[in-house]
Amino acid sequence: MNFVRQHLIDKAVVLLDYAKRAGADHADVVVVRSCCYSVSVYLGEVEGTEASESADFSLRVFVGQGVASVSATLESDSEMLAMRAVCMAKVSPSNPFEDLADSSLLVRKVKKLDLFDSFQPDSRRLTEDALETESAGLDVPGVTNSGGADASYTNVSLVLVTSNGFCKDYLSSRFVRSCSVVAGEGMSMERDYDCTATVHFSDMDSCKNLGRKAGERAVRRLGARQMKTGMIDVIFDHRVASGIAGHLAAMVNGAAVVRKTSLLGSSMGKRIMKAGVNVFDNPLRQRGLYSRPFDDEGVEGVPLYIVKDGVLRNWLLSSSVARELNLRTNGRGVRSSLSVLPSCTNFTIEPGSISTQDMISGVSSGLYVTELFGPGVDLITGQYSRGASGFCIEGGVLTSPVNEVTLASNLLHMLSHMIPADDLDRCYGVASPTLLIEGMMLAGK
8 A cells, every 4th residue: 555655646746847847837736546346236136346446647737827737547648748738728818816725724744534444345245245235125024126235345545746845645445335125016116225335344334224224214105195285394304404414515615606606605694594503514524424634735624614503604615716705715625627626525514402303293294304306406596396205294293104295495494494403423424413494385285
């Protein structure tokens, strides 16, 4: 591993040197080596196996206020590509905001975040895990078919070298298992799933537990019906509530604010959620799925509140976006073609103080959502309209399963009428506890 690491660093340094010789004022290089192995099974048989390895680089050069970028494999002609990138930068449009991150913000010492597990499962182990997961799902009474199961492993080595003195690297790994099953027969079939994704193999949910939960969820949905159209309170199970957290992450992205495509573009410092509700983004979480010791500009991302006590406090920022907003980057930069644009890391709607059961008990008539369908979300206008399924809430109790209904609202209304439960699972990169949102329109029968 040390040999591979040094090879990637040497390659990045050579690329940077070629760029400077060709006439670049500034430059940076990202080199990424990844290995991925996956197995998918269906009804006890291996359906597919994949193994891929890649080693690629992205060289970004600056000439005056012009910028250009080239990407290729490590076997490509480095000198020729560096010269081509510089020639492109010389004729590219002027961009006063694009440049390297301020050298004073660059990481001096890389924090150890425990992002790499040296265990590497072979194809036999991945196959066994996928088969065991599927088998556990099929063993649940009422399950009649499989939607397949998967197991995969990925490891990534990343090196970043810049012309203003940054040269660091880190390793990360990821393990994933998933399972989907079908319950019922004919026109009364229902499907559900479960999955687990972790940085360390030992943190994964067991195959048997994963398959069992997928099967039980599918069986529980049998006999679903529509609900009557009307205004109701809706509880989003934490699995689907993470999608709402994702919508919020997109709206607080500084790039969307710059483009004036964010619904929250004029809401900085204003209350957008109930008092006591917090939203947090933390790139330095130990074993976090989206953790990283530095961003794609070499800046260490500080843990920060996006929303604190219901008030919007921060945007997600990279250097170029921060300059355009007359702010300072908070280390959320991710390489994207010519630019380094901001992205969330471990983004969470923080848990509240109420249990999910007490939340359900407090709803006299409503819907508990376990799955959402269709895009139906406009982050510019805030219009929200998605197909949903789940369970009817009657007198504070979950009763019959529900499907073929549509939920409609506006994202601003949803944020301001949101109450989080206490069941946040921090294993996921974008996560939320179960959420109660008061006053949504349900279209059914």
